[in-house]
Amino acid sequence: MRVLVGVTGGIAAYKVAIVVRRLTEQGHNVRVIPTRASLEFVGQATWEALTGHKATPDTFEDVPDVAHVRLGQGADVILVAPATADFLAQLASGEARELLGNAVLSARGKIIVAPAMHTEMWANPATQANVATLRSRGIHVIEPDVGRLTGKDSGPGRLPEPEVLVSAVTSVAEEAPLSDTRPHWDDLHGLRVLVTAGGTREYLDPVRFLGNRSTGHQGCALAEAARERGADVHLIAANVALPSGEGVRRTDVETGAEFAAATREAAKEADVVIMAAAVADYRPAEPSATKLKKSGGELESLALVPTEDVLRGLVESRSPSHTIVGFAAETGDDAADAHAYAQSKAKRKGADLLCFNQVGSDQGFGDVPNAVTMFDSGGHHVGHAAGSKLAVAHAIWDQVVALRADAGV
Numbered sequence: 463m464r465v466l467v468g469v470t471g472g473i474a475a476y477k478v479a480i481v482v483r484r485l486t487e488q489g490h491n492v493r494v495i496p497t498r499a500s501l502e503f504v505g506q507a508t509w510e511a512l513t514g515h516k517a518t519p520d521t522f523e524d525v526p527d528v529a530h531v532r533l534g535q536g537a538d539v540i541l542v543a544p545a546t547a548d549f550l551a552q553l554a555s556g557e558a559r560e561l562l563g564n565a566v567l568s569a570r571g572k573i574i575v576a577p578a579m580h581t582e583m584w585a586n587p588a589t590q591a592n593v594a595t596l597r598s599r600g601i602h603v604i605e606p607d608v609g610r611l612t613g614k615d616s617g618p619g620r621l622p623e624p625e626v627l628v629s630a631v632t633s634v635a636e637e638a639p640l641s642d643t644r645p646h647w648d649d650l651h652g653l654r655v656l657v658t659a660g661g662t663r664e665y666l667d668p669v670r671f672l673g674n675r676s677t678g679h680q681g682c683a684l685a686e687a688a689r690e691r692g693a694d695v696h697l698i699a700a701n702v703a704l705p706s707g708e709g710v711r712r713t714d715v716e717t718g719a720e721f722a723a724a725t726r727e728a729a730k731e732a733d734v735v736i737m738a739a740a741v742a743d744y745r746p747a748e749p750s751a752t753k754l755k756k757s758g759g760e761l762e763s764l765a766l767v768p769t770e771d772v773l774r775g776l777v778e779s780r781s782p783s784h785t786i787v788g789f790a791a792e793t794g795d796d797a798a799d800a801h802a803y804a805q806s807k808a809k810r811k812g813a814d815l816l817c818f819n820q821v822g823s824d825q826g827f828g829d830v831p832n833a834v835t836m837f838d839s840g841g842h843h844v845g846h847a848a849g850s851k852l853a854v855a856h857a858i859w860d861q862v863v864a865l866r867a868d869a870g871v
């Protein structure tokens with residue numbers, strides 16, 4: 463999820479560094495916009511180090527990028543903490559001061575404000591009227607805590623503890639469905655991305671093959687989302703009938719061997735590889751050059767040999783600046799549920815991220831909504847996303863961005 467944290471000029475800004483850290487640890491893609499006054503309390507370098515992104519208060523930086531609109535429009539949730547009395551007044555009257563004011567006015571997602579100020583300022587009828595206005599417009603206002611304030615005085619006005627703010631963000635986000643129409647944050651700009659999609663075919667003879675039901679919808683959505691977010695995208699499409707969006711370089715393949723060769727080669731030039739293709743694990747040992755004849759009896763057996771595990775090869779030969787994402791389409795059985803299978807596959811495969819989606823006879827394939835659960839290489843649950851395949855694709859990219867920021871690459 464994309465979380466925009468606005469920080470305004472109050473001493474409690476220091477607590478928000480912990481909020482930003484926790485949200486990042488939870489796998490969210492976090493950006494901070496401080497106001498100029500807030501930089502008196504916590505400096506820009508802190509926000510940039512914690513998020514791995516620029517954190518400027520200035521509307522007039524990156525003007526061609528239209529950051530003031532893009533950051534607000536692209537966020538799933540905006541949290542302004544601490545929100546000063548002045549910022550509440552500004553928001554209530556629709557003013558767009560500095561980058562933060564512009565971003566919040568352009569928001570399409572949910573907005574949460576966490577006011578923090580002296581008791582008299584909080585109790586002032588003007589502030590209370592502003593808070594009522596914000597609430598009437600659907601903005602979530604977190605009540606300040608009662609306790610010790612900056613000086614020797616105490617009363618209502620303290621910023622709640624970081625845990626309270628973090629759980630407010632996650633619970634508000636749960637009410638907000640992921641949208642696939644958000645503009646990008648351009649956070650993949652300069653990144654070379656390889657996405658594989660579709661399903662391979664292993665020929666028994668010139669007419670028949672062993673294949674699978676993958677249509678390539680999720681892989682194509684991943685390529686499209688990456689393109690929207692500024693990446694240089696190469697798609698390896700195994701038997702995909704769908705068009706790939708404008709600006710996506712595409713290589714079409716059919717068999718597992720073609721897939722393996724093309725993917726190995728293209729991966730050498732990629733910073734991130736997402737293996738969404740369903741690759742056959744076995745192929746016929748001796749494919750026939752001519753059409754096999756039904757010679758009257760039963761087909762006693764079909765000798766199969768294993769194919770190359772491309773993902774394993776990529777994981778084994780990767781460098782620290784590479785990010786490798788695998789997929790696992792699983793069903794449960796009597797021995798374990800699909801989730802448990804996916805978790806042990808995450809550990810076995812060793813990819814930086816493994817996206818598990820439950821499949822079934824009427825689930826998962828084609829142009830239908832999808833749901834993925836994400837695990838890291840240790841099998842730990844790091845995220846979940848549900849919605850259209852494009853919305854899920856954006857959520858997977860959010861996770862990749864967070865992972866890379868965490869790894870410092």
Ligand code: CTP
Pocket residue numbers: 737738739740741742743769770771772773774787788789790791
């Ligand atoms: N994969 C691959 N090469 C293969 C098989 C799979 O690169 N020969 C990749 C897929 O693209 C996917 C991940 O490995 O990202 C998991 O694929 P899956 O078929 O679920 O895993 P398998 O290792 O084949 O495990 P199993 O069939 O036992 O579930």
